[in-house]
Structure formats: structure tokens, C-alpha cells
Amino acid sequence: MLQKILESGLIALEAIRAHKLRAILTTLGIVIGVVTVVGIISIIQGLNTGFVNQISNLGTDVLYIDRYPWIVTDGNEWFRIRRRPRIREQHYQYIKEYSLLADYVVPQIQGHSSVARGKHSLDRVTVIGTNEHGLRVGFGPQDLAEGRFLSPIDVNRNRMVAVIGHRIAETLFPAADPLGERVTVGSQRFLVIGVLEEQGNMLGNDMDSNVYMAHGAFARTFGNWRSYSIAVKLRDPEKMEDARIELTGLMRTARRLKPREENNFEINNQDMLMNFYNSITRGLWLTAIGIGGISLLVGGIGIMNIMMVSVTERTREIGIRKALGATRQTIMLQFLIESMMICLVGVLIGMGVAAGLAMGIDKFTPLPATISASWAVLGTGFVLVIGVLFGLWPASRAAKLNPIDALRYE
Amino acid sequence: MLIQLNDITKVYDLGQEKVHALRGVDLSIGKNEYISIMGPSGSGKSTLMNIIGCLDVPTAGEYLLEGISVHTMSDNDLAAIRNQRIGFVFQTFNLLPRANALHNVELPLIYSGMSRKDRRERAEQALISVGLKDRMKHKPSELSGGQRQRVAIARALVNNPSIILADEPTGNLDSETGTEIMEVFTKLHSQGNTIILVTHEQHVMEFANRDVRILDGMISEDQLTANGKRVMQE
Secondary structure (H helix, E strand, O other): OHHHHHEEEEHHHHHHHHHHHHHHHHOOOHHHHHHHHHHHHHHHHHHHHHHHHHHHHHOOOOEEEEEOOOOOOOOHHHHHHHOOOOOOHHHHHHHHHHHHEEEEEEEEEEEEEEEOOOOOEEEEEEEEOOOOOHHOOOOOOOOOEEEOOOHHHHHHHOOOEEEOOHHHHHHHHHOOOOOOEEEEOOEEEEEEEEEEEOEEEEEEEEOOOOOEEEEEHOOOOOOOOOOOEEEEEOOHHHHHHHHHHHHHHHHHHHHHOOOOOOOOOOOOOHHHHHHHHHHHHHHHHHHHHHHHHHHHHHHHHOOOOOHHHHHHHHHHHHHHHHHOOHHHHHHHHHHHHHHHHHHHHHHHHHHHHHHHHHHHHHHOOOOOOOHHHHHHHHHHHHHHHHHHHHHHHHHHHHHHOOEEEEHOOO | OEEEEEEEEEEEEEOOOOEEEEEEEEEEEEOOOEEEEEEEOOOOOOHHHHHHHOOOOOOOOEEOOOOOEEHOOOOOHHHHHHHOOOEEOOOOOOOOOOOOOOHHHHHHHHOOOOOHHHHHHHHHHHHHHEEEEEEEEOOHHHOOHHHHHHHHHHHHHOOOOOOOEOOOOOOOHHHHHHHHHHHHHHHHHHHEEEEEEEEHHHHHHOOOOEEEEEEOOOEEEEOOOHHHHHHHHO
């Protein structure tokens, strides 16, 4: 049997080689299908490795109290919530004071400003006011390259000290050690106490141009009109729902909301982003399946067509083979393998193009894209199944040919 | 008896009319016979040969090949018989145009499942025996008519069949090459092969030992040729 398959493979290879251009044109549908599916899947996988990792940095055990929900897709909803009051420092203090389920509470307040030292300066860097736990929540960088992060004393006394990102250190201190030096953020001068490790980009955002300072110092520098975000790290991740109830209650008390009044704040967490992300990727999956399915169907019909041509062209050959002892099954196998091989050519071309595209996307856009071996194998298997399905009819026509009629065929 | 045909009928149903190609043929052929079947075109000789070669099955009547009724056989059994018991030589050679001589001769061995190495050896020997030692790697288009027919003969005998069936083997060859090919058949016969020729040429018939004439789907004559008589006397 193995030998028969090998022989049929060689015959098929020879037949395809005799009509190279025809075979390649035939596979166009398959190629488009494969490129679409593999392309979209690789984008999804790229997003998974990039975006999902970043989202998971937010932590499954951290709740974020914000003025607005992170995801608003409905314009009416936006209209309804647009007048919500700011979250203020007093709310942070209140939560910190009374929450029983919190391990620690982190205030976050953000703005953009320029930083400068002497004649070196950077515009529109992200300035974050927080406390000593500031690096342990959110998307932010996690490790220090040198120096230290904010201490409780820095925070409580609103000391004018700053921890700067890698790129800021490189730009403002091309030759010197930034520790112990002063930089100007906005209109105030800050002492640099730490430098963060290099982070790179996340979805196009430069993560190395952040400045961290005590939230009180931030208010002194930029005023206190910005809304806070309060990150609450839970003692027990299992108690997410309890914590949500507790924090809602505390915020309503702090805001003195009446029982009939709606919440005028939002408790966000990682799940919301994950759900939103999943709804986007679900759309991508459906697109991949839709376009891929249609083009593979069209490709399959193209292959069936060319196999019919091939059977007709080789009627006499089939007659000869049958006269010399080829059984129906052998002839069937020969044409099925030919059809599978044409598909295989399509898959290889498609995979090549898709790999090139993925590499291009990865290199020239902020979207990460990767092609995984398991998907490549699965895709190849699927297309081979298409080759068999659409090759079945032509192959069985060939197999059923009467040897005498086939031999007489001109 | 190697071949036993009893009252064989073959009717082709062409829709409106029925063509009676064979109307009750009785024929016995023994081992190592050298027989020619002659008749004008349309007489049914090709149909008879197709039936003997298991390429076609009779409408009625019984065909015993080495004592086994062909009627009872499945499609795959018939394929196996064509592969192992019968070697075909066609008027138009019927070689695969894209394959070289060696590969063409190897074909029946592929279908009998022989290993690559063995079949290469056997095919080479068959080609050497028909005098094509130097032409093995040539494609049919690079060979002369006589050489192509030799390749076809090598292919017919490579699997050591009990019967070699030749349908107008010299029909597409000039008379000199035709004579050469007939000499190959004579040699095969002397080596113990059974040879059945279908022809409408008198001089081809004369190489055989037995002369069967067919007319309007029936056997009209069955006699020894001059050759055959001489062999009988010896």
C-alpha cells in the first residue's frame, strides 16, 4: 500500500510538473484562503501575546475605581455619564481608611507635561502621581534600573522627588548619572531618586517616557482639578465580588448618594478589557472563517475543475494503466493524490506569503504578529481534506472508466 | 486448456440499435500455441481479443481461463489477471508519452506490487531481450516505430504472463520493421509463450501455427498454417 501511495505520488508530481503554470493558477483560491486565515490568525495570536499580556499586568485581583467605565461603546451611555463628578483625593483616603478587603490602595493621577534639564528637554511625557505602591498596579513599568521608588515619607510629605523612565534619563542625562540631579517638570523642580528599566513599546505607546511622583506633589505642580483613579489590590482574589460590593458601598457613602440615585463612578477591572478584546477577536475569527471558507470553497471548485480536465486529458493513459493491471482503487488514489498535491502547492505558497506578511506587520506596524507551527499544521491538514473532497468526484470518474473505451479515446 | 470460449456472444447496445459483434464463438487455445485471428474490419476480431484479454466481458457464453470462469470475477480480479496472466501489445503501442522506456516497461510490475529494485532489474532484462539495451532512458517520442513496439513487447512480457495478446502489432510499422517485430514474437513462442495475434495481413498470419478466421462475429475457419503443419510433422 505504501509503495502504491509513493508511486501515485510520483505520478502526480510528474503530472503537476508537466503543467506547472496551470497548477499554480489553480491554487490561487487556496492561496488566498490560506493567506487570509493564517494572516488573521497570526494577528490574533500576536494580539494575544502582546495585548493580553499587557492586560493581564492589570492583575486579576485589582479593582480600579474610576470616573468612567474603561469601555464605552454606546453613545447614549456616554451622554448619560458625561457629567459625573471627579474622583478626588479624599475618596482615595476614605477607601484606604475603611476598606477591609483591600491589601493596599494606590491613587493614580495622570497628566502630560514637558521635562527639562538645562538645554535638554522632552515634550508631552506622561506624568503620574501615585504612592509608594505605584509600580505594582496598572500597565506601568515594573522594575527599577537604579535608585529607589517613592517611599511612604515622600508621599506623605509631598516631597518633590521623581522617578523617571529610561528614555527621559537617556535624553536629559546623555553623559551623567541622573540620580541626585534635578529636573524641571512643568514649572517645578524635582530631585531624581530612581530610573526605571527599559520597557519598549506597548501598542504604539512609548512606555519609557513616564515620570512618577507623589500624588500630592503632582497636585502642587499641576493643580487638583484632575480626576483620580483608585487601584485597590485585594487580599484575596477569590473575593472579587465582595470587594466590588464593599467599594461600591464605600464610594456611595463618601459621595453621600441617596438610595434611588445611580452610581456616579465606575468599578473597573481587567475582565472588562478582556471581554471587549474577546468581542473584537470574535469578529476577527468570524471574518477569518468567512473569507477563508469562501475562498477555500472557490479554490476547491477550481481544483475539481482542473482535475476533471486532467482526467479527460489522460483518459488514454488511464486506459493503458487499467489494461496493465491498475485497479479502480489505484487509479482513484493516483488522482486523489494529485488533487492533494495541488492543494499542498497552494498551502505552501499561501503559508509563504502569510509568513512574509506577518513578518512585515510585526516589523513595520505596532501590531505584533506571529505564525505558530500548530496552526500551520492544522491548516495544511484542513486544505488536504479539501483536496480529497473536491478531488473525489473527478477521481472516481477516472476510476470508473471502462478500459476499452479509455484506450480508444482520442 | 489455457483458454476455453463456449458460445461467446457480445452485443453492444447503442441505444436505437444493437450491434452483434460476436454471435456464438467457440474456441479453445492450448499452452504454447501461436495463433492468428484474421478477419476484415468489423468482423469482431478486436472484440474477441478484448474478451480474451479480460478488458471486456461477454454478453453471454462462458469464458474459462486456466479452468476458472471469468464471469465470476470482480473488477479487481480482472485487473489482477490483466496484470499477471496477460501481456498486451497494441497496434498504436499505447506507451505513456512522458515516461521513458524503462518506466513504461516497469508499469505492470508496479501494479503487481514488486519492490523498486526488483522491478528495475526485471524491466532492464525485458528491454535487453528485445534488443533495446541502449534505449532504456529514451522517451517514446525519441524512439522509432519499431523501437516503440519493442518497448511495448518488453512491457507485455515483463511479468511472465501465460498469454501474449497482440492486436495488429505491425499495423503501424513498415514491412521491414514489421518482419523484425514478428521475429521477436517467433522467438518468444519458441521460449514457451502462448501468442495470440489479431491481424488482417496474410504475411503476419504466416508466422503463426494456427489460423483462425472470423467473419460477421462467427468463426468461419480454423486450420493449421504452413508453419503449423511443418511443426506437426516434426
